[in-house]
Amino acid sequence: MTTGASHRKLQVCVLGSAEPGSRAYDIAGEAGEMLAELGITVVSGCGSPATRVAAERAIGAGGLVLSIVPPGEMPPADWPATVVVPCGMGDARNLLMALAGDACIVIGGRAGTKSEVHLAWLHKRPLLPLVGCGGWSDELPANPPDDRASSPILPWSSVDELQVQLRALGLVKGSAA
Numbered sequence: 001m002t003t004g005a006s007h008r009k010l011q012v013c014v015l016g017s018a019e020p021g022s023r024a025y026d027i028a029g030e031a032g033e034m035l036a037e038l039g040i041t042v043v044s045g046c047g048s049p050a051t052r053v054a055a056e057r058a059i060g061a062g063g064l065v066l067s068i069v070p071p072g073e074m075p076p077a078d079w080p081a082t083v084v085v086p087c088g089m090g091d092a093r094n095l096l097m098a099l100a101g102d103a104c105i106v107i108g109g110r111a112g113t114k115s116e117v118h119l120a121w122l123h124k125r126p127l128l129p130l131v132g133c134g135g136w137s138d139e140l141p142a143n144p145p146d147d148r149a150s151s152p153i154l155p156w157s158s159v160d161e162l163q164v165q166l167r168a169l170g171l172v173k174g175s176a177a
Helices: 023-037 049-060 090-099 111-122 159-168
Strands: 011-017 041-044 065-069 083-086 103-108 127-129
Touching (some): 023 041, 023 159, 065 090, 111 127, 127 159
Parallel strands (some): 011 041, 065 083
């Protein structure tokens, strides 16, 4: 019989898109590394350059990365993840991504990101949009999915600010690293 101790690590989804060479891409990598250093599992589909670099940097920092991929087959051996779930659901896997995090980081974004964010909103997952780097995530704080205030929207523009927001959600304990 187990006691009340939790064995589950906190999980944060990284959603969105940004191209190599952009500030958003660089910050995505920094965010993945910081999450790993905090002992938080990164959930990433690894399908865009930004979500892939977040996963790569998390692994490089010794962290865990869960990747939920749309096809029903395993990705190549060099896929940047420690655990892979090939769901075979195509775009319907966006619901799994939205549900797999204790919170969802949003970087830039296109239609798939919007789908994941709206699903996360409906399921009351906190949203952490990167602002000041362009893309759809810049607009999210002023334009939530609807008027229900289903979950907090906590913007950030640097990994230090992201850590403050994670602390506000109770996902990081103690003082800043």
